[in-house]
Amino acid sequence: MVRQHSLRKLRILVSVVFLLSLSLVFLDVKEFFPVWFREFFLFLQFAPSILNFATIVTWTALGFLIVILLTLLFGRVYCSFFCPLGVLQDVITRFANFFRKKKRRFRFLKARNILRYSILFVVTVAAFSGFIIILGWLDPFSIFGRFMTHIVRPAYIHTNNWVSSLLYGWNIYSLHPLEFRAYSWASFGAVAALMTLVVWMAAAYGRQYCNTVCPVGSLLGFLSKYSLYKIRLDHERCNSCALCQHACKAGCINSKEKTVDMSRCVACYNCLTVCKSNGVLYQPATGKARALESDPSRRNFIAGSASLLLAASGFSKALAQPQAQNPTLIPEQKEFPVSPPGSKSIEHFTSKCIACHLCVSVCPKQVLQPSLFEYGLKGFLQPRMDYHTSYCNFDCTLCGEVCPTGAILPLNREQKHVEQIGKVVFIRRNCIVRTDLTDCGACSEHCPTKAVEMVPWRRVLLIPRVHPEICIGCGACEFACPTEPYKAIYVDGNKVHQIADRPVIEEQQSPVDDDFPF
Amino acid sequence: MERRDFIRKTAAATLVAGTTLKFGNLSSLWALESNSSDSRPYDLVAVRNGEPEPMFDSAIESLGGMGRYVKPGQSVVVKPNIGWDVTPEKAANTHPGLVKRIVEHCFEAGAKDVFVFDHTCDLWTACYTNSGIEDAVKSAGGTMMPGNVERMYHEVQIPGAVRLKKAKVHELILNSDVFINVPVLKHHASARVTIAMKNLMGIVYDRRFWHRNDLHQCIADFCLFSKPTLNVVDAYRVMTRNGPRGVSEADVVLTRNLLVSEDIVAVDAAATRVFGSEPDTIPHIVTGHDMGIGNMNLRELSIKRISL
Numbered sequence: 001m002v003r004q005h006s007l008r009k010l011r012i013l014v015s016v017v018f019l020l021s022l023s024l025v026f027l028d029v030k031e032f033f034p035v036w037f038r039e040f041f042l043f044l045q046f047a048p049s050i051l052n053f054a055t056i057v058t059w060t061a062l063g064f065l066i067v068i069l070l071t072l073l074f075g076r077v078y079c080s081f082f083c084p085l086g087v088l089q090d091v092i093t094r095f096a097n098f099f100r101k102k103k104r105r106f107r108f109l110k111a112r113n114i115l116r117y118s119i120l121f122v123v124t125v126a127a128f129s130g131f132i133i134i135l136g137w138l139d140p141f142s143i144f145g146r147f148m149t150h151i152v153r154p155a156y157i158h159t160n161n162w163v164s165s166l167l168y169g170w171n172i173y174s175l176h177p178l179e180f181r182a183y184s185w186a187s188f189g190a191v192a193a194l195m196t197l198v199v200w201m202a203a204a205y206g207r208q209y210c211n212t213v214c215p216v217g218s219l220l221g222f223l224s225k226y227s228l229y230k231i232r233l234d235h236e237r238c239n240s241c242a243l244c245q246h247a248c249k250a251g252c253i254n255s256k257e258k259t260v261d262m263s264r265c266v267a268c269y270n271c272l273t274v275c276k277s278n279g280v281l282y283q284p285a286t287g288k289a290r291a292l293e294s295d296p297s298r299r300n301f302i303a304g305s306a307s308l309l310l311a312a313s314g315f316s317k318a319l320a321q322p323q324a325q326n327p328t329l330i331p332e333q334k335e336f337p338v339s340p341p342g343s344k345s346i347e348h349f350t351s352k353c354i355a356c357h358l359c360v361s362v363c364p365k366q367v368l369q370p371s372l373f374e375y376g377l378k379g380f381l382q383p384r385m386d387y388h389t390s391y392c393n394f395d396c397t398l399c400g401e402v403c404p405t406g407a408i409l410p411l412n413r414e415q416k417h418v419e420q421i422g423k424v425v426f427i428r429r430n431c432i433v434r435t436d437l438t439d440c441g442a443c444s445e446h447c448p449t450k451a452v453e454m455v456p457w458r459r460v461l462l463i464p465r466v467h468p469e470i471c472i473g474c475g476a477c478e479f480a481c482p483t484e485p486y487k488a489i490y491v492d493g494n495k496v497h498q499i500a501d502r503p504v505i506e507e508q509q510s511p512v513d514d515d516f517p518f
Numbered sequence: 519m520e521r522r523d524f525i526r527k528t529a530a531a532t533l534v535a536g537t538t539l540k541f542g543n544l545s546s547l548w549a550l551e552s553n554s555s556d557s558r559p560y561d562l563v564a565v566r567n568g569e570p571e572p573m574f575d576s577a578i579e580s581l582g583g584m585g586r587y588v589k590p591g592q593s594v595v596v597k598p599n600i601g602w603d604v605t606p607e608k609a610a611n612t613h614p615g616l617v618k619r620i621v622e623h624c625f626e627a628g629a630k631d632v633f634v635f636d637h638t639c640d641l642w643t644a645c646y647t648n649s650g651i652e653d654a655v656k657s658a659g660g661t662m663m664p665g666n667v668e669r670m671y672h673e674v675q676i677p678g679a680v681r682l683k684k685a686k687v688h689e690l691i692l693n694s695d696v697f698i699n700v701p702v703l704k705h706h707a708s709a710r711v712t713i714a715m716k717n718l719m720g721i722v723y724d725r726r727f728w729h730r731n732d733l734h735q736c737i738a739d740f741c742l743f744s745k746p747t748l749n750v751v752d753a754y755r756v757m758t759r760n761g762p763r764g765v766s767e768a769d770v771v772l773t774r775n776l777l778v779s780e781d782i783v784a785v786d787a788a789a790t791r792v793f794g795s796e797p798d799t800i801p802h803i804v805t806g807h808d809m810g811i812g813n814m815n816l817r818e819l820s821i822k823r824i825s826l
Contacts, residue, residue: 030643445762446763
């Protein structure tokens with residue numbers, strides 16, 4: 001039994017390491033941690049890994065398979081060891097106990113199979129028909145990501161800036177303030193709503209989010225029924241004292257009946273530790289024990305998904321296209337939003353992104369901001385390039401490097417320099433040079449390829465001329481344009497990303513003057 | 519950096535600017551702010567055919583050494599152009615070696631602190647690192663400070679300005695005893711060229727206002743408020759087109775020049791010639807001259823020319 005006791009310690013150790021490390025991945029605003037650190041801890045994240053594998057099909061995206069194998073061997077270890085939201089719930093449950101006079105006792109809960117498998121159905125069907133975002137809203141990694149990005153990170157930045165100003169006051173200049181460009185209230189709302197649900201469920205019932213809502217929990221739970229190692233109560237030794245039941249945050253142990261619902265067990269191993277009569281066993285299931293399992297919901301599960309899949313695929317086509325805006329009402333006529341460089345096309349991006357907002361978190365220019373309905377309903381909260389907030393750094397390739405789902409594929413610097421995610425459009429009648437008859441040129445200043453060039457106009461002035469073929473759509477011109485309320489220059493997204501022409505580079509001779517020109 | 523200093527400085531600046539407006543004689547009153555009350559040996563020093571560091575050494579020596587501008591115990595702010603996230607070879611930012619040498623001279627003259635910053639266009643941390651300026655300044659013992667944080671900017675009035683009547687200026691400029699302006703000479707899409715006057719755009723917070731309100735006039739207006747102790751123009755590598763960011767290294771020619779002057783208009787006029795243009799074709803230089811900020815007529819200046 002000593003070995004069984006140490007399982008809980010192992011679980012606590014691994015889970016704390018994962019929770020802290022994934023938090024640091026989201027908070028790494030200074031790119032302090034090496035690439036392998038980020039990649040290692042993202043590797044085992046279930047939903048991102050599946051999506052990534054579906055896109056790039058390499059062994060670096062096989063984390064989900066390892067999770068499935070682990071589940072088939074040991075049960076839902078993902079939920080207690082690696083899932084950041086799961087571990088966060090454990091922390092919340094523990095924290096909530098501090099405020100209770102009487103230490104909380106969990107009790108056996110009825111399985112909500114119809115609800116949880118229905119959610120899994122809808123999520124799966126929606127994902128196959130392009131509505132990946134429903135998975136994104138419910139997926140634990142994504143919820144954790146948005147929680148880090150929109151609640152923890154702002155708090156971290158403000159604390160940093162407060163400490164920094166304190167140190168500045170003492171003439172210590174080692175800690176500089178961090179920029180904070182825009183706050184996404186929509187994301188905050190979405191995070192706050194789901195986190196309230198998760199926290200309330202965690203504080204009141206333990207792992208109930210995982211066992212009623214979480215689609216990853218439901219899928220792994222389904223597999224967990226067939227796992228090799230199972231928790232079970234020894235009918236001889238168990239005296240139905242209910243210690244294990246009270247310690248079970250998943251509410252899956254019925255000590256009176258001496259049964260354990262493995263589909264809801266999150267493999268926390270608390271029951272093994274509390275049992276005083278060695279009545280809780282964690283061992284390979286016998287053939288008999290396996291046969292005893294029956295699952296009325298499984299048939300519904302499979303039958304339902306087929307029909308829903310058909311219905312949803314037709315339904316999704318109608319809503320999937322981002323709608324063009326009314327051309328007569330809005331001066332900046334953006335036909336398409338701009339998806340991040342490396343995302344190949346709006347279609348690819350919106351069907352792969354689960355809105356975990358890791359790219360939003362790490363984007364050094366903070367140009368990546370959660371969308372509202374720019375991508376249509378199916379892209380709610382998926383990040384877009386927001387050129388009124390910032391613009392894309394020419395040399396930066398970070399979003400593609402961090403994206404765990406393959407929605408944004410990595411680009412090297414050379415590729416990034418010609419990856420055309422949108423094209424420049426100039427509205428001359430909005431331009432300061434024309435309206436005020438003064439020089440401006442902020443757009444051309446910022447342009448890294450000189451797709452916006454200043455040409456002589458009305459004898460003494462210079463006015464922009466655009467060359468969309470060498471524009472990469474970084475949005476620097478749109479960001480810099482000072483006109484209000486509408487910009488005189490903007491980037492219209494490319495529905496499918498293109499390769500831009502390279503700017504023509506003409507060599508020039510160094511001057512051979514031998515004297516001062518004055 | 520203390521609040522008291524800041525208030526005192528701001529008050530003094532406003533007072534001086536106010537009296538200036540009242541009595542009209544701009545240049546003589548502004549000279550009170552300068553550390554050098556004795557007559558300067560030259561209006562402008564031009565050096566050519568050298569590396570940035572020795573060119574600055576000889577220029578500052580001919581002006582009587584850095585001690586003329588920096589007194590022991592004073593705080594100095596050096597403001598290079600660090601606007602873009604590019605390498606030194608692209609010459610979109612001031613030469614890091616030059617900035618380093620200036621910082622060293624300041625410390626040799628007894629400066630207490632030497633701060634370096636710019637309100638960059640690209641990501642400031644990337645600009646500081648990739649321009650090579652952060653390393654250069656740190657190795658000389660100077661302190662890099664952020665220029666993109668709004669709370670470090672404070673509003674000032676600019677009496678006499680035509681368009682830019684107020685601006686939010688970085689507290690390092692308001693609080694330091696000495697201000698050394700170290701622009702790089704390069705082509706500029708909107709301002710035609712960017713040199714010392716234009717470089718002051720990097721010490722204010724809201725630049726969009728300038729673009730919306732007659733850029734050239736705002737550049738000249740701001741020189742009424744901010745008069746650097748010394749202007750050092752880096753014309754070692756010159757970006758002759760596609761400025762101010764540049765597209766490739768082919769936009770850059772090696773000219774190996776350096777210009778130093780207390781007169782911001784004069785140094786811009788001279789640098790414009792090095793660039794290959796005439797000063798009277800650059801609207802903000804002409805406006806600055808007409809407003810009495812400095813003298814763009816190079817023939818009227820005493821110029822020290824040094825060829826290395």
